[in-house]
Amino acid sequence: xxxxxxxxxxxxxxxxxxxxxxxxxxxxxxxxxxxxxxxxxxxxxxxxxxxxxxxxxxxxxxxxxxxxxxxxxxxxxxxxxxxxxxxxxxxxxxxxxxxxxxxxxxxxxxxxxxxxxxxxxxxxxxxxxxxxxxxxxxxxxxxxxxxxxxxxxxxxxxxxxxxxxxxxxxxxxxxxxxxxxxxxxxxxxxxxxxxxxxxxxxxxxxxxxxxxxxxxxxxxxxxx
Amino acid sequence: xxxxxxxxxxxxxxxxxxxxxxxxxxxxxxxxxxxxxxxxxxxxxxxxxxxxxxxxxxxxxxxxxxxxxxxxxxxxxxxxxxxxxxxxxxxxxxxxxxxxxxxxxxxxxxxxxxxxxxxxxxxxxxxxxxxxxxxxxxxxxxxxxxxxxxxxxxxxxxxxxxxxxxxxxxxxxxxxxxxxxxxxxxxxxxxxxxxxxxxxxxxx
Numbered sequence: 001x002x003x004x005x006x007x008x009x010x011x012x013x014x015x016x017x018x019x020x021x022x023x024x025x026x027x028x029x030x031x032x033x034x035x036x037x038x039x040x041x042x043x044x045x046x047x048x049x050x051x052x053x054x055x056x057x058x059x060x061x062x063x064x065x066x067x068x069x070x071x072x073x074x075x076x077x078x079x080x081x082x083x084x085x086x087x088x089x090x091x092x093x094x095x096x097x098x099x100x101x102x103x104x105x106x107x108x109x110x111x112x113x114x115x116x117x118x119x120x121x122x123x124x125x126x127x128x129x130x131x132x133x134x135x136x137x138x139x140x141x142x143x144x145x146x147x148x149x150x151x152x153x154x155x156x157x158x159x160x161x162x163x164x165x166x167x168x169x170x171x172x173x174x175x176x177x178x179x180x181x182x183x184x185x186x187x188x189x190x191x192x193x194x195x196x197x198x199x200x201x202x203x204x205x206x207x208x209x210x211x212x213x214x215x216x217x218x219x220x221x222x223x224x
Numbered sequence: 225x226x227x228x229x230x231x232x233x234x235x236x237x238x239x240x241x242x243x244x245x246x247x248x249x250x251x252x253x254x255x256x257x258x259x260x261x262x263x264x265x266x267x268x269x270x271x272x273x274x275x276x277x278x279x280x281x282x283x284x285x286x287x288x289x290x291x292x293x294x295x296x297x298x299x300x301x302x303x304x305x306x307x308x309x310x311x312x313x314x315x316x317x318x319x320x321x322x323x324x325x326x327x328x329x330x331x332x333x334x335x336x337x338x339x340x341x342x343x344x345x346x347x348x349x350x351x352x353x354x355x356x357x358x359x360x361x362x363x364x365x366x367x368x369x370x371x372x373x374x375x376x377x378x379x380x381x382x383x384x385x386x387x388x389x390x391x392x393x394x395x396x397x398x399x400x401x402x403x404x405x406x407x408x409x410x411x412x413x414x415x416x417x418x419x420x421x422x423x424x425x426x427x428x
Contacts, residue, residue, distance in 0.1 A: 077344055079342075088341055092341075103344070106302075173266050179303075
């Protein structure tokens with residue numbers, strides 16, 4: 001029998017090691033797996049590389065992990081925000097490394113990892129500082145830059161509903177990076193607001209097929 | 225400015241509005257035209273901001289502000305969203321800018337100053353992917369320096385991508401022959417506009 005349900009996030013994250021590369025879903029707060037990030041903070045793994053669109057908002061979630069000095073490097077497209085003060089301070093102090101990636105390259109590099117693609121050429125960033133030192137080719141009538149896949153040890157994503165096989169559906173713009181990160185990580189821990197019986201999800205509406213998900217944990221819905 | 229950009233969007237267009245100033249264009253779309261707004265975080269068919277009390281934290285735009293979904297609109301993940309952008313499926317993107325050069329080069333992601341934290345988001349993907357990139361910005365910096373220049377001094381976002389510039393003073397089209405003024409704001413004349421612009425303007 002396949003049963004990916006795990007009772008608590010603490011149990012689901014018990015084996016995260018120091019130095020792990022962790023993908024964190026979410027665009028701003030929509031889809032950010034806050035409870036999973038709190039559990040990772042409690043779990044204690046250090047020297048983490050985080051792959052996430054943003055570099056934390058306010059005091060909670062990813063921001064708290066950064067404030068606690070647990071993140072060595074962040075790979076993201078949009079770190080600077082009005083409420084990214086913990087990242088801003090750590091970055092300016094030289095305590096956290098930043099790999100700034102155009103958002104479409106971030107998404108496609110994650111997708112490529114999940115799809116078993118060894119890299120791809122894209123016009124995005126050609127001729128800019130973010131493409132310096134990268135291989136280029138003239139393809140399809142324009143200059144393009146070679147980009148490599150982004151793999152991860154762990155993906156922490158937030159979904160709306162899941163079943164014991166790990167099939168997932170999402171809610172509105174909270175979907176964002178969830179489906180592609182689930183495919184790109186060796187272990188995907190999906191926090192879901194509701195666990196339904198097998199067959200409880202419309203097969204035509206499943207967004208992330210269960211084979212991309214290793215652990216499913218039910219978490220309360222947050223109102224903000 | 226936002227009103228003028230909105231009037232130039234045609235029925236049936238698929239449009240991405242960048243964060244900041246361009247977001248305001250959504251409030252001025254002419255009635256009677258179906259214009260599909262795309263947001264990089266996974267929405268096509270984005271509607272206006274919700275009534276107070278109706279905000280949903282799972283339904284936001286690229287600037288992370290609450291929005292609504294129009295009837296017929298849909299959601300998708302980030303790789304699909306950027307396939308729409310990078311794959312040439314958007315008619316127009318409207319972006320803010322620090323500088324635009326006469327050859328269409330765009331700079332809008334990094335001042336390059338020490339201690340500044342860069343943030344690129346989806347700007348580089350839009351610059352190469354949308355069929356047309358329109359820029360919306362103040363004509364000059366706060367210090368009165370031209371933002372339309374011979375060559376960008378700030379780090380580039382995209383090469384030769386800008387087709388139109390909307391400022392508080394004028395609307396300009398960029399092509400191989402340079403910049404052509406399409407319209408000027410009330411009280412602006414050719415001489416004063418040229419004096420505030422770093423490249424030669426055509427007024428034909």
